[in-house]
Structure formats: structure tokens, C-alpha cells
Amino acid sequence: MSDPIIFTGGTIESMLDGPHPDAVLVEGGVVRAVGSASACRAAATGTPRHVDLDGRTMVPGFVDAHMHLLLHGCRLDWADLSHARSIEDITGILGNYARAHPRAPSVDGYGYDQAVLAEGRHPTAADLDRVDPSRPVTVQHVSGHGFVVSSVVMRALGISASTPTPIGGRIDRADTGEPTGLFFDSACDLLTGEGGVKIRNHGPNFHLPMRAEELRRRFDLAQESFLSAGITTVCDAQATSRELTAYLQARDEGSLRLKTHLLVLSSGLEHLRQIGLSSRLGDRRLEISGVKFYADGSVLARTAYLAGECCGHDAASGDTGDGYLYHEPHELHELLLEAHRLGLATATHSQGSVPIGIVLDAIGDARSEIARPRLVHRIEHCGFPTDAQIARMARLGVVPVSQPVQLHEHADTIVDDLGPIGSRFYPYGAFQRAGLPIVISSDAPVTDPGPLRAAWAAITRESVSGAILGADFTIDRKTALAGITSAPAALLGRSDVGVIAPGAAADLVLLDANPVTADIGALPRIGVTETWIDGELVWTAGTGEAT
Numbered sequence: 019m020s021d022p023i024i025f026t027g028g029t030i031e032s033m034l035d036g037p038h039p040d041a042v043l044v045e046g047g048v049v050r051a052v053g054s055a056s057a058c059r060a061a062a063t064g065t066p067r068h069v070d071l072d073g074r075t076m077v078p079g080f081v082d083a084h085m086h087l088l089l090h091g092c093r094l095d096w097a098d099l100s101h102a103r104s105i106e107d108i109t110g111i112l113g114n115y116a117r118a119h120p121r122a123p124s125v126d127g128y129g130y131d132q133a134v135l136a137e138g139r140h141p142t143a144a145d146l147d148r149v150d151p152s153r154p155v156t157v158q159h160v161s162g163h164g165f166v167v168s169s170v171v172m173r174a175l176g177i178s179a180s181t182p183t184p185i186g187g188r189i190d191r192a193d194t195g196e197p198t199g200l201f202f203d204s205a206c207d208l209l210t211g212e213g214g215v216k217i218r219n220h221g222p223n224f225h226l227p228m229r230a231e232e233l234r235r236r237f238d239l240a241q242e243s244f245l246s247a248g249i250t251t252v253c254d255a256q257a258t259s260r261e262l263t264a265y266l267q268a269r270d271e272g273s274l275r276l277k278t279h280l281l282v283l284s285s286g287l288e289h290l291r292q293i294g295l296s297s298r299l300g301d302r303r304l305e306i307s308g309v310k311f312y313a314d315g316s317v318l319a320r321t322a323y324l325a326g327e328c329c330g331h332d333a334a335s336g337d338t339g340d341g342y343l344y345h346e347p348h349e350l351h352e353l354l355l356e357a358h359r360l361g362l363a364t365a366t367h368s369q370g371s372v373p374i375g376i377v378l379d380a381i382g383d384a385r386s387e388i389a390r391p392r393l394v395h396r397i398e399h400c401g402f403p404t405d406a407q408i409a410r411m412a413r414l415g416v417v418p419v420s421q422p423v424q425l426h427e428h429a430d431t432i433v434d435d436l437g438p439i440g441s442r443f444y445p446y447g448a449f450q451r452a453g454l455p456i457v458i459s460s461d462a463p464v465t466d467p468g469p470l471r472a473a474w475a476a477i478t479r480e481s482v483s484g485a486i487l488g489a490d491f492t493i494d495r496k497t498a499l500a501g502i503t504s505a506p507a508a509l510l511g512r513s514d515v516g517v518i519a520p521g522a523a524a525d526l527v528l529l530d531a532n533p534v535t536a537d538i539g540a541l542p543r544i545g546v547t548e549t550w551i552d553g554e555l556v557w558t559a560g561t562g563e564a565t
């Protein structure tokens with residue numbers, strides 16, 4: 019462990035109430051004292067090294083309670099389609115990428131959004147065939163919930179008009195029944211091929227095969243991206259055997275830099291039961307923290323189950339637009355009950371009020387059978403809960419885990435497509451009034467890791483066009499800053515991160531401005547200059563990796 023270090027010369031925002039300390043003493047990777055410089059020097063066991071904050075602001079390392087590390091690494095490695103505004107843009111970007119990577123076995127892109135494309139539709143296999151007819155071409159939707167693949171890919175996988183559409187998924191087809199190349203939600207299971215990860219109707223399968231060196235590169239790229247955003251603790255919200263293997267290998271090699279919590283996808287629940295996993299398992303660096311479930315599709319892909327939520331869709335008639343549930347309601351109910359009986363925390367992707375209701379019914383039954391008041395149950399995203407459901411979440415101790423940057427980046431098209439209900443998307447203010455914890459996360463790669471930008475989006479609810487969406491649902495700055503530090507730490511069952519206090523891990527971030535006093539509008543532009551984990555400098559601006 020490192021020598022003692024005293025930090026002074028800047029603003030220390032501990033995220034705790036009370037006067038600002040002048041200094042922080044770190045010893046053995048842990049914060050030993052917080053207070054005056056003389057008190058910190060007196061508390062040190064040896065001669066401390068001095069680090070001058072040089073006017074910068076120190077905050078606790080940020081905590082991201084919902085992200086996908088390896089998929090974020092894919093996004094960083096693949097062609098970036100997030101700025102495409104037409105299918106011509108998409109094929110142009112992919113064409114440039116293909117020419118720049120002539121020996122890559124495939125051409126891949128991430129992040130197109132059909133809602134902003136001039137053609138008003140998703141791309142098709144025919145579009146992608148024009149990029150490169152000889153290599154597989156694959157693009158992933160911005161939501162992470164689906165892909166469009168070229169004809170080469172479908173031929174190699176034997177996908178044809180006779181391939182059935184699975185429950186909880188979508189295969190877009192021409193009038194002839196021939197797939198057009200678009201696969202969403204549980205239909206993505208078809209794309210991992212023989213021997214690939216299979217998750218049936220338990221989620222969108224984005225665990226596409228990759229070579230060992232690609233996996234390593236993407237894993238490292240993604241870790242660097244999180245550290246550069248000042249994020250030191252994460253929760254990977256969809257772990258299959260592939261993610262478990264990657265994380266365990268990184269830990270054993272000493273290359274796992276982030277403190278990581280894993281939610282094992284519910285397709286693995288039966289295996290967890292068989293091996294007797296009945297609680298959390300791991301240590302302060304890598305822990306299995308619960309099970310991830312999917313109730314419905316994606317708001318961004320318009321596959322969320324929005325019966326009754328939006329104009330033109332009528333719950334009574336069963337019309338949910340293009341949306342669907344992953345499981346029959348009784349099947350999801352039983353899965354959630356089983357996890358709770360085993361003692362496993364749950365986190366369920368649910369956007370519409372119908373799927374949110376299914377989850378709350380199951381958690382209600384589970385809590386009345388065995389209370390387990392400390393066992394965490396989460397609803398991921400929680401796009402459109404009713405007021406009654408928000409009150410019920412508070413009674414049942416169910417925590418919403420939403421992503422305000424999605425609101426900023428996509429609310430304009432969501433309001434266009436869904437009508438006025440769109441401005442209720444992720445109703446943070448209502449969560450706060452009901453006494454629910456406020457947790458802010460990225461869902462990277464769906465939005466970039468950037469906790470202060472996410473806090474700004476939750477505070478302002480400002481869309482790209484400058485509209486304020488649901489002024490009743492904004493939150494205050496203090497709550498938003500807790501939402502990227504202490505609140506997600508508490509959700510993950512940790513008191514050792516998300517604060518700067520004696521006994522806490524020395525996970526520290528140095529910023530070039532103070533997020534507590536800066537103009538709200540400046541929050542997204544505050545820069546991270548250094549990231550420390552367990553008293554070690556692990557990232558610095560300009561040079562990247564520090565050690």
C-alpha cells in the first residue's frame with residue numbers, strides 16, 4: 019500500500035453536510051482523516067507526501083449504477099453512427115470505416131436512431147449490402163436493443179422466411195416473409211450463432227461473438243472511458259457467461275481497474291439456484307450483486323410495452339403500438355418471486371406502466387411472503403410509472419434507476435411520437451416527492467459516461483431543442499449530485515464509496531470547477547483532471563492512464 023498522502027490547496031466537497039474541510043489524509047488506500055491540514059498531518063502515521071489541489075475541486079469517485087462495459091467498448095471500437103441523420107449517412111460512415119479497416123473480419127457500427135433519420139425508417143440488409151457485399155456488416159441501434167445485419171450475416175446464420183419470430187422479439191419482414199435484416203429484443207438471440215451466448219427471451223442479446231484480442235481491447239477501452247469520466251464504481255447491468263469470464267480474467271490479471279458490481283441476466287437464474295447462490299458474492303473489487311430481468315422492450319426503439327400510455331394506443335383494445343413483453347406476465351412473476359425467495363436482489367428493465375405493474379405485483383407478493391426488507395429490488399429505466407405506482411414503489415422499497423441523458427437526447431422525438439405523455443418520461447421529481455432514492459446512471463453505451471452532464475439533465479430536463487420536459491419532474495442540484503455518488507453507492511450496498519469520509523475508500527476525483535457552486539448550465543462542461551482509486555492515481559487528463 020502507498021505512503022500517506024495529504025491533499026490540500028483546493029475545495030473538498032465531501033458530499034456530507036457540514037463545513038468544508040481544508041485537507042484529506044489518505045493512508046493504505048483509505049481516507050484516514052478529513053479536516054484541517056494540521057489535524058491531518060498529526061493523524062498521519064508516517065511522513066506524508068503532499069498533493070496540491072492547485073485550486074481544483076475534489077469530489078468522491080462517481081458511481082454508475084447501470085452500464086454495460088463490454089458493449090460500451092464495442093461502441094468505442096466500432097463506427098460511430100450517433101450523428102447519422104439519414105441512411106446515406108450510415109452507409110457513408112460505414113464505408114469510410116470499411117476502407118480504414120480493410121483486414122477487419124466484419125464492418126460494425128453503433129448508435130443509429132431511426133427517429134432522426136430523413137428516410138423515417140431503420141436501415142435494411144439491402145442498405146448495408148451496399149457498404150461491403152463480401153464482409154458481414156452489422157449496425158446496432160442506439161438503445162442496444164436491436165441490430166440490422168447485412169445479407170452475408172443472415173445467409174451465414176441460416177436465417178430465412180421460415181425462421182419463426184420468438185416471443186418478446188421482432189423480426190422485420192418483407193411481404194414475402196423474407197427478413198429485411200432488422201432484429202430486435204429476443205430475436206437478437208439468432209445473431210450469436212452456433213456456440214454463441216444464448217439468452218432466449220430473457221433480454222436483448224448483444225453478446226455477439228468476438229475474438230479474444232477484440233474483447234481485451236474493448237474491455238480496456240471502456241474502462242479508460244469510465245475512469246476519464248471520474249467513475250470509479252460501476253454496476254454492469256447484464257452479465258452472461260461471457261462478461262463473467264472477462265471480468266474474472268481481468269481481476270486475476272490485475273487489469274480490472276473499476277470497482278464492479280454484476281447483475282447476472284435472468285437466463286442464468288436456474289444455474290445460480292443450482293449452485294446455491296443465495297446472496298451477494300464477491301469482494302470490494304468484483305461482486306455478483308443480483309439478477310437482471312427484462313419486462314418489456316425499448317422506448318428509444320419504440321418496442322416498450324406502452325398500452326394506454328400514449329395517444330393512439332389503447333390498453334383496453336390490447337394495442338401497444340410496436341411494443342411487447344419479454345415474458346408472459348405469470349412467467350416474470352414467478353421468476354421474480356424465485357429470486358426473492360433465494361435472497362437475490364433484482365433489477366428489472368420496465369418502461370411502460372403495464373410491465374411496471376407486473377413487477378410491482380411480483381415484488382409485493384414476494385415481500386408479503388418473506389419480507390427481507392434489506393433485499394434491494396430495482397426497476398431499471400422506469401420510464402412511465404403512474405403516480406399510484408410511484409407511491410407503491412416507495413411502500414415496497416423498489417428503487418427506480420433512470421438515465422436522464424436519454425431524456426435530454428431523445429425527448430423531442432419521444433414527445434413527437436408518443437404525445438404529451440413523453441414529457442413524463444423518467445419523472446425524477448415525482449420519485450423525489452414520494453421519498454424514493456434518486457439514482458442517476460448512464461446505461462452506457464446508450465448514453466456516454468458523464469455523471470455531471472447526467473446530473474444537469476436531471477436538474478433541467480432540457481431537451482436538445484431547448485424544450486423543458488415536465489417542469490414538475492426536475493430535481494435540485496444537491497439531490498442530483500448525491501444521485502451520482504452516495505445514492506447509487508447505497509443502492510449497491512456500499513458505505514465505503516460515494517463519500518469522502520474517514521474509513522471510506524480513497525476513490526477521489528479532481529475537477530477543474532466546483533459542481534456545487536458552478537452555474538447549473540456549466541455542469542456538463544466541468545472537466546475531470548485526475549481519478550484516484552484506493553489512494554492510487556489511475557487516470558490523468560492529457561496523458562490518460564497514469565500508472
Ligand SMILES: [Zn+2]
Pocket residue numbers: 084085086255461
Ligand atoms: Zn441497460
